[in-house]
Amino acid sequence: MFRTALRNVLAHKARLMMTVIAVLLGVSFVSGTLVFTDTVGDAYTNSSAQSFANTSVAVRAENATAVGDSDPGEAPEELTYLDQSLLDQLGELPGAASVTGSLSGFTAIAEKDGDLVGDGWTTRGGNYSGTRDSRYPLVEGRAPAAPNEIALDSETVDRTGYALGDTIRLSVDGPVLKQKLVGVFTTDDGQVAAGGSLALFDTPTAQKLFAEPGKYNEIILKAAPGTSEEKLKQQVEELLPKGTEAQTGTYLADEQADNIAEATKTLSTVLLAFAAVALFVGIFVIANTFSMLVAQRTRELALLRAVGATRRQVTRSVLAESFVVGSVAASAGFGLGILIAMGMRSLMGSNVPEGPLVVAPRTVLAAVLVGVLVTMLAAWLPARRASKIPPVAAMSSVDQAPTTRGLLVRNAIGAALTTLGVALVLLGAADASAPWVGVGAVVTLTGFIVLTPLLSRPAMALAEPVLRLFGVSGKLARQNTVRNPRRTAATAAALMIGLTLITTLTVVASSLQDSIDKMAADSIKADYTISMANFAPLSGDVAEMLADTPGVTEVSPMRLADTEVQGHHETITGVNPRTVSSLLNLEFTSGSLDRIDDGGLIVDDDTAEDRGWQVGDTVPLTYRSDQATERLTVRGIYRGSEMMDGIMLPTATLDPHLRDIRDPRIMVNTEAGVSQESRDLIEKALGDNPAVKVQTDAEVTDDINKMISMTLSIMYGLLGMAVVIAVLGVVNTLAMSVFERSREIGMLRAVGLDRRRVRQMVRLESVAISLFGAALGIGLGVFLAWGAGELITDKMASYGMVMPWTTLGIFTVLAATIGVLAALWPARRASRLNVLAAIKSD
Known part of the structure; x- marks a missing residue:
């Protein structure tokens, strides 16, 4: 029977070609996804491991987050910085060969034509420590040593065409800085390898830009010969102040590898979900093909039964054909998948670190199993139908129409599934339950598939x-x-x-x-909204600078801060109460902006309803930045929306509690309204900053x-x-x-x-x-x-x-x-x- 199956495959090569292509495409999607994500994950992991090669122990604040890393709509994190005295103490440890204070933060660099280098998400800045920093080997020039000097990574220099001595325009938090390029260095930083950029300043300049004078984001220690990472970590922990933590370089590399693995796993899951859809569609193609082949070979299969073949042998014969087809398609799909992965890796170019193509054994196994199992699963029902062909059918017509009973059973099952699915979707929609809607969608789609012959x-x-x-x-x-x-x-x-x-x-x-x-x-209502390219916060000076610009009529920052309100975490917004009504469409349901300057606040209607607040109520706010508690009075309740909600209070009330004043957005009105003239006016006031967006x-x-x-x-x-x-x-x-x-x-x-x-x-x-x-x-x-x-x-x-x-x-x-x-x-x-x-x- 196997030889018969093989002869049938060879005899129907043309008719099976589309089935082979359908399986091949689905398998190539699966194998290409696995090879690509494994390759990218391995490249990032290796790059990450290299970047921690000179780190035995790293000390950082427990809430360590670089400036510019907060999410849109969230208040910038109030950081705990590490001071020079801790650096000096750690430098005296017997197990430390070297100790380096590190700083980092968002740094946007302009290309020669004024456009932003990269996409703004991986453009970073840091400090070059001393005259020789082992983290960043210089390949040209020297280390930055003055406030107006920087060094750039070699890949960014190659992409932008900058040379030593060029003046580079950049921005950290709004104002444009003009720096002289004095050095070019290499780095193992994974973000740079993936298409980002890294600009280095001398330490005092970096402290001014990313922290505070004499402060660091992180302290990196290199162990002396004969001292293990764990032993050095124990020595470090004896000196650490409250709010800081120490981790070994191995731990940090593993943590980064886990994060990378999680990210690539998420990407892989999404891509495999779409591959599953493609394979699911392929099942219909395969099942249709084998159904038609069985129907066209009714006489042949009946004759096999007549000469002694059992039902099980006929079924196995058809499944053997599908096994051969699936094996061929899976092998070809696996090869095509590798080519697809190579093409995707090539398209990513410099956005992914260099690394070898990774073809894991599980990828080979997945390709073979998916191709063969999907094909055999799709051929199973036609195989069962083939086994039921009686010998007497050898004398009947080639095509056997489906029985009325079979269609009635199918229609009943389809109607039941469709009704159940629609009911689940309606129930989920009424209760806002995503699981019910999701399950209902799958059941409804299945019901429609079963009902399609009736329809x-x-x-x-x-x-x-x-x-x-x-x-x-x-x-x-x-x-x-x-x-x-x-x-x-x-x-x-x-x-x-x-x-x-x-x-x-x-x-x-x-x-x-x-x-x-x-x-x-x-x-x-504002003419323009001002923000940074990657949602990094703007310096508090920017709003003041715009307010002093001729032609600008109203300015209000949207200054965010974290607070505790009646046991709930609440991100509040500081605004200019004199101009905010001209910039935002505040529709009050009760109260107004009047007397907000006098210890008041306004709040959206949903928050007020949830907390049971009314105009005139007193609300205690505890500012997370300085732990001070202040009692403010609700002066107005406005209609909120997804773009405008929460508690608003005057910046004059908020600012004394903030250590570092930064604004995610600034709203602006001009005399000329929305026009090229007013846009040019604002952009010029901001120094034609490539990192700042001026938007209607x-x-x-x-x-x-x-x-x-x-x-x-x-x-x-x-x-x-x-x-x-x-x-x-x-x-x-x-x-x-x-x-x-x-x-x-x-x-x-x-x-x-x-x-x-x-x-x-x-x-x-x-x-x-x-x-x-x-x-x-x-x-x-x-x-x-x-x-x-x-x-x-x-x-x-x-x-x-x-x-x-x-x-x-x-x-x-x-x-x-x-x-x-x-x-x-x-x-x-x-x-x-x-x-x-x-x-x-x-």
């Missing part, structure tokens, strides 16, 4: 008036689509799955973008919408593999259907149906199936987008479902186009059949 007949009946316009070709196309509803359903379901996910993402993204636009329009409310929302659009584009690309496999399924079904109907097509040609109409018949059949799948996918996608939207509404009150009719129309046109393109080869083949040979075919 195909009424759908094709609706298409009949349009198909009639094409005469006999249209009539024949409709009859072909309903002749075997299971086949039509499996072909349409593959396309439906991809379009369901794409439609859901599109509707949710469009609704989010519309909601964000409305939020900005309703919340922001529309540009603020555009930034957010671009991120949503970018994410959506990535999702489209990842789901594109599933759509490609679905298209292969349409091609495969049509091609095998043409082969199956060779005699019928020959008879049609013999009675006068010309080649053009034969091609038209196959094309119309393909378009009808594709549009059927698209209609189901778009309809189901809209329903699931509604369910997801109800979850978002619970967190984002301004969210409202928006139907992107133009995009959905494009999806429909693309589905029809897919149908036309998928039919090109099968239609051409059908039209070129030899009439006499086709009539004689069995």
Whole structure:
């Protein structure tokens, strides 16, 4: 039987080709993902290990966070710095060969044309310690020794074209600094290796920029010969003040490696999820192929039964065929996956540290198992059907229509699953329960897949008036689509799955973008919002500088600080009470800004309701920065939004409690309003700083919408593999259907149906199936987008479902186009059949 199976595979190579390609693409997605993430993770881990090579023990504050590392909407962390006296004490330890004070923070560098180097997220600054810092070997020039001097990493110098002696414009917290490039160094810093930049200042300058005079972010110790890291750590811990901690270099390298592994695991999980979708779609292609092959070989399989083959042997024969197909596809997919990983690594270029391609044994095993198991799983039902063919069927027709009982059972299961899934989505939407909506979405999609044969007949009946316009070709196309509803359903379901996910993402993204636009329009009245490129906070001097600029009429910082309010952590916002009403759209439900200067605050309505506050209530605030407690009176309650909420109080009240005044955003109005003149005025006042963004409310929302659009584009690309496999399924079904109907097509040609109409018949059949799948996918996608939207509404009150009719129309046109393109080869083949040979075919 195995030899029989092998001969069948070799005899049907052309018919199995699309199945091989479908499995190959899915396996390549899986293996490419695993190889790429393993390679990137290994490269970052090795780079990270190198960066800790000269660190035996590192001392840092327990809340250590570099300036500029706080998340958007969060108050910048009030840091505990390490002072010079601790550095001196650690330097006297018997186990320490060297001790270095380290500083770091956000540093934006301008290219020669004025643009920002990199994306702003990995542009860092630090200190060069002394005249020779072993962390940063100099390859050109000398160490920075004056406030106006810097050294740059060699990779940034190569990218920007700067040379020794050039003046470089940079920014740390708003104001532009002009520094002379005096040195070029190499570094093992993983962020630099991944496309970031590192600028080094002399220690006093770095302390002024990133900490305080005489203070450090971190102290790094190198163990003396004969002293272990653990022993040195024990010596260090005896001297540490409260609020600081010591860790060995090995621990820090392992911690960094774990973080990298977690990040690559997350990336791998996301990519593998899309690979699973592609393979799931591939299952329909494989199952359809083997179902048609079994149907076309009814007589052959019946004869095997007649000469003594058992049901189990017939089943094993079909599964053996699928094993061979899966093995070939898995092997080819694994090879293609390695090429894909190499291509992705090449596209990342300098954004990923150098390193070898990593092909782990688990990747090989995953590729083989996925390819073989998916193929055999998809072929199992056709194999069972093949085993049930009675010997007497050897004398019957080639094609056996599905039994009425089988369709009734399938329809009952499909209806039950769909009803359950819809109920779960509705329940989850009502209770804002993401798990219920997620489970309901999966169950509903499964129910639709099972129900597709039942839905195909009424759908094709609706298409009949349009198909009639094409005469006999249209009539024949409709009859072909309903002749075997299971086949039509499996072909349409593959396309439906991809379009369901794409439609859901599109509707949710469009609704989010519309909601964000409305939020900005309703919340922001200012002409411009000023912020740093990576959400690093601006220096408090920037707001004062803008207020003194001629042509600027109103300025208010949005100054954040952490507090404790009645046992709850609360991020509060300091504003200018005299100008904030002209810059923000504050709609008060009770009270006002009056007397806020006199120990008052205002709060959004949701917070006030949660805490039970009313105008006139006194609220105790404990500032985390200095632990001082102050009692303030609620002067007003305003309508909050996702862009504007929480407690607001005057900067005059807040500033005395802040050690370091920094502003995530500054709101500005000008005499000229929104115009190029006013933009130029502000940018000039800021020194044409490449790291500072001057944006209108529309540009603020555009930034957010671009991120949503970018994410959506990535999702489209990842789901594109599933759509490609679905298209292969349409091609495969049509091609095998043409082969199956060779005699019928020959008879049609013999009675006068010309080649053009034969091609038209196959094309119309393909378009009808594709549009059927698209209609189901778009309809189901809209329903699931509604369910997801109800979850978002619970967190984002301004969210409202928006139907992107133009995009959905494009999806429909693309589905029809897919149908036309998928039919090109099968239609051409059908039209070129030899009439006499086709009539004689069995």
